[in-house]
Amino acid sequence: MVPTMELTNESTQQRLALAWGFAEAIVWPFAPEVVASYVAATKGPLPAVRVVGFLLAGMAAGAVVAYALGVFAYAPMLAFYELMPLIGPGVLENAHENLRVDDVFGIVFNHLGGTPTRASTIHAASLEINLLAYLFIFLFVAAVRLLVATGITLTLSATLGKSWSEARRGKVALAAWGVLYAFFAVTWLLGN
Numbered sequence: 001m002v003p004t005m006e007l008t009n010e011s012t013q014q015r016l017a018l019a020w021g022f023a024e025a026i027v028w029p030f031a032p033e034v035v036a037s038y039v040a041a042t043k044g045p046l047p048a049v050r051v052v053g054f055l056l057a058g059m060a061a062g063a064v065v066a067y068a069l070g071v072f073a074y075a076p077m078l079a080f081y082e083l084m085p086l087i088g089p090g091v092l093e094n095a096h097e098n099l100r101v102d103d104v105f106g107i108v109f110n111h112l113g114g115t116p117t118r119a120s121t122i123h124a125a126s127l128e129i130n131l132l133a134y135l136f137i138f139l140f141v142a143a144v145r146l147l148v149a150t151g152i153t154l155t156l157s158a159t160l161g162k163s164w165s166e167a168r169r170g171k172v173a174l175a176a177w178g179v180l181y182a183f184f185a186v187t188w189l190l191g192n
Contacts, residue, residue: 010047013039017051021058025117026066029086032059032142033149034177040153041173042166048154052146059117059142060135066118067134070125077122087116095119096127104133111141 013035020028020035032055040048069077081087095115098106100123110120117138124134157169164172 013051014054017054018058021055022062025059025062033146036146036150037153037173038170040150041157041169045154048150052150056139056143060139063121063135063138066121067125067131070122074126081119087119091115092119096123099123099127104129104137107137108141
């Protein structure tokens with residue numbers, strides 16, 4: 001028998017969430033809200049909240065690694081991030097400026113403004129912002145974002161009712177994220 005990775009298995013969802021959160025904090029270009037809303041749309045509130053917890057744990061671990069990279073390999077990481085889609089020099093400069101002006105609270109503006117976590121984290125390290133303070137603010141803002149996205153998805157899922165299959169609700173959640181990422185890509189391309 002060939003092993004498969006089905007998102008119907010809760011432990012698979014949790015492992016995926018942990019890995020996704022970790023990777024998103026360093027290099028993965030897709031927001032963790034994607035997996036949280038997919039699980040919310042297809043599995044309901046309790047599995048979604050568990051997945052949010054695993055996403056946050058992965059994001060915390062990834063942020064520590066990204067912070068270390070910001071301390072020990074700032075210039076190469078900055079050059080690498082400048083080449084990444086949806087980041088570029090403008091986003092990096094804005095992230096740096098927000099953190100320089102507002103210290104650890106600059107993460108709030110960066111996170112809510114759509115700046116990828118990794119861009120903020122390497123700058124926080126270069127500006128010598130306390131890692132624990134940074135993680136506290138970062139995880140709080142990330143938790144709010146994840147729970148809002150999950151709540152919206154659960155509300156829409158309840159509105160669609162049981163007349164829509166689990167697979168169909170999942171496809172709608174993923175399609176919504178596809179549209180959002182297309183918008184981000186177009187605005188990024190126009191801005192660079």
